Amino acid sequence: MSFPLLTVTAAVPAAGALLTAAVPAARRGAAKWLALLFSLATLVLAAVVLVRFDPGGARYQLTESHAWIADFGVRYELGVDGIAVVLIALTAVLVPLVMVAGWRDADPPAGPDGEPAAVGSSRWRPTQGFFALILMVEAMVILSFEATDVFLFYIFFEAMLIPMYFLIGGFGDRAHEGGEEEAGRRRGQAAVKFLLYNLAGGLIMLAAVIGLYAVTADDLGTGTFSLQRILEARGSGELALSATTERLLFLGFFFAFAVKAPLWPLHTWLPGAMQESTAPIAVLITAVVDKVGTFAMLRFCLQLFPDASKWATPVILTLAVIGILYGAVLAVGQRDIKRLIAYASISHFGFIVLGIFAMTSQGQSGATLYMVNHGISTAALMLVAGFLISRRGSRLIADYGGVQKVAPVLAGTFLVGGLATLSLPGLAPFISEFLVLVGTFTRYPAAGIVATLGIVLAALYVLVLYQRTMTGPVRAEVRGMPDLKARELAVVAPLIALLLFLGVFPRPLTEIVDPAVQHTLSDVEKKDPTPELEAAK
Template identity: 80%
Template sequence: MSFPLLTATAAAPAIGAVLTAAVPAARRSAAKWLAFGFSLITLALAAAVVLRFDTGAGADRFQLTESRAWIEDFGVRYELGVDGIGVAMIALTAVLVPFLIGAGWNDADPVEGEAPATRRWRPTQGFFALILMVEAMVILSFAATDVFLFYIFFEAMLIPMYFLIGGFGDRAGEQGEEGQARQRSYAAVKFLLYNLAGGLVMLAAVIGLYVATADQLGTGTFSLQALLDARGSGELDLATDTERWLFLGFFAAFAVKAPLWPLHTWLPNAMGESTAPVAVLITAVVDKVGTFAMLRFCLGLFPEASDWATPVVVALALVSIVYGALLAIGQRDIKRLIAYASVSHFGFIVLGVFAMTSQGQGGAALYMINHGVATAALMLVAGFLIARRGSRLIADYGGVQKTAPVLAGTFLVGGLATLSLPGTGPFVSEFLVLVGTFSRWQAVGIVACAGIVLAALYVLLLYQRTMTGPVRQGLERLPDLRVRELAVVGPLIALVVLLGVYPRPLTDLVNPAVEHTLSDVDRTDPPPQQDVTAQQDEHAGEAAG
């Protein structure tokens, strides 16, 4: 029996979470180093997953598979396996978490002078333990190939995220401590209710899928590979109405998680009230499970319903792109601006998924990774800036580049990556999404391009208002990035540039999975359109001959 590498990759942060939580309250520093150590172990195991994955022609779709009986009476198995997109998402998660731990090194420490009655119970240990537990749940979500098993992890990650948002929120707010606590509680409850509601709809669809398979196959199954094989052979042929209802049940949960307009409203609250590392964990890691699941489950299991729903989903994606960008322009809060920018970027990802072209879906897969890295860089630098000033309001800043030039420089690079500047990773992703969209629907591609213009506007306005101009009062001695902060941001900036100038390792990884997905939905790329003038000249030549 081969070594269960995927299980080990998920088990490492889970074990680290338990051990970190068990560290005595007086040993906060030990808890931090223990959590950081387990995040590096997870990163090493994720690297082994990448190295062992075969991208060659003829390789299996799902690799590093594990399958064990679990709840046999209901056809539930502990099944794990990864395709190229799953491998890339596991790698993204494992890469980001050590940086998030480093960025949040002091975020949960008691504030000097804080009243004993208001101190959170063992905050430091709990903070890092919860981050590791989220990492474990996310990795298992990317690896699960049993639909019911995926649902369990998809929902389980909500619990640690709820406590991270509500119990360890941002301390820089316009209101006092009591008002900030209310805002954190509101944001955490809204996050939980939205995602639980979507999850309950999905649970009904999961049960419906089991009943449908039991009716046609003689025995119910949740195995993704078995369901794909049954569809391919014709053994499983869902009725049109049944398939459409099941698709809607799955898609609703994934659209909430994604987040797709109009189910996005929990995100600005959650990111605004969270610490910067937790905000990155939400948008760069947890939310990617939604778009990843659209590719794996919606398109894989319900191809005809996906085709039926494509016009509406594309319309929602376009609204997300433009609406998110417009609201980002009007924000007064730095973190909420980045949150609405992410709504716009997720619109591009969903658009690429449902463009049903190899360029669009390949670009969407790359966008998930590149957006994660670029947003992490921008949000973490913003978090360092906010921690120095104690305010999230854009109006409280100005002239920062004169007092903290390195901070301003890294903030600029992160912002330029967010607006998809050529030479950065997001540019490659966005370009592919737009190429894939134009080849299918030119009008949709033109509207989506408006998001690029608006992104340049909100990013450059944010930089101008916070970093340029005269130095605002109170910022004259603003410290520049420290060694720990540079160690967090520097590698992320380098990765943003590297993925922009040399994306081939990622494209080689995800393209085979994209080909399988297009095969599932029985779609091929539209043939290139010939120039009308060239066609006329060709016909004229034939007539003259």
């Protein structure tokens, strides 16, 4: 029996979550270091998965398959393709940085004497719980990327909502214009909205999962949730779905993934969740958890329901383009820094969905790279914004000005994160956005042309944000603002290094991703359009 590498990669953060939660209340420092140690161990295991994955090998590698609930055809099946591998690596890289960035976010606030408030204070937030919940989210996300049994995926897809709910509702941003009571109320509303939207999507998906099982039971004699078994049956003709059935099942899956992504108009939970969360948890939401939605579109929607995916493509492309423009336009008008980044992310997720359903190799490779590069760039921008907000105690753009004169390193890293967000050439997101637009234009030129307006709007909201916060006269409230400290630089430096490296040399990612994209295009029986050349007269 081979070593269960994929299981261990997800089990390590899960075990770390349990051990961290069990640390005595007075040992907050020990809990932090223990959680960070487990996140770094997960990073090492993710690197091993990345090294052991052979881009030229089988579609799904490092597979594990064990009977679980045999009477209902549920198996514990794991496997990774090139898309899953790079997203697991992204998750494993970001979680330790999120922890270090939020190192003091769950500590008791200082009292009037400068000492930490009493443990019984109504404002005290359990440090152990904060770090344990982050590790549990990491475990659920990694298992979602690994699961090749549809029911198993559904369990992890829904399970991650529980720790995220408590992270949003219980550990909110202290920079709130209202009092603690108002801040708690707003956090609670954001957490409940997040949970209700995602639970609604999950329940609809559950109905589709059950429907898929019933269809396989009718055609194969035994119901199954195994992705590979279903694909083999469809390829051999054993399993044949009617057009109506396939479309209904596709819509059930796609709705849940569109909520998680989030795709317009199912996006409305995201701005509030990111605004009321701490900056590290906002990164966890948009750079890690939301990627499960777009990943699942590639793994499940396109592979299980290829004909329905092609049938729905015109509508989905329209929604994606609307999302690109809608998110960008609303970002331009925001007064709150974190809401601006949230709406920018909605626009970026529109680009990802656009690339996926363009059904071209360039579009889908670009969409996968976009998932990775958006995670890195958003993490850089949001975490530096969080450092800025913690210094001033305000999320409002109008409360800043002249920061670059008193904290030049903070301002410089904020600028790099912003330039990456607008996809400046030479930074990692540029090649992703370029591939998405090229891949879309070759098959759907109108959608590609309209989507490019999102680039113009991105330049507007990023540069205006930087101008209003970092340039101009130094406001009295920021005059004594300290620059980035060693811990904060340790968070930002790796992200900027990745943005620069992948901006000039994306080949390490494309070599892993491209074979998986070709497999997906083969499932939907799509080939890249052949350029039409006019015959010489």
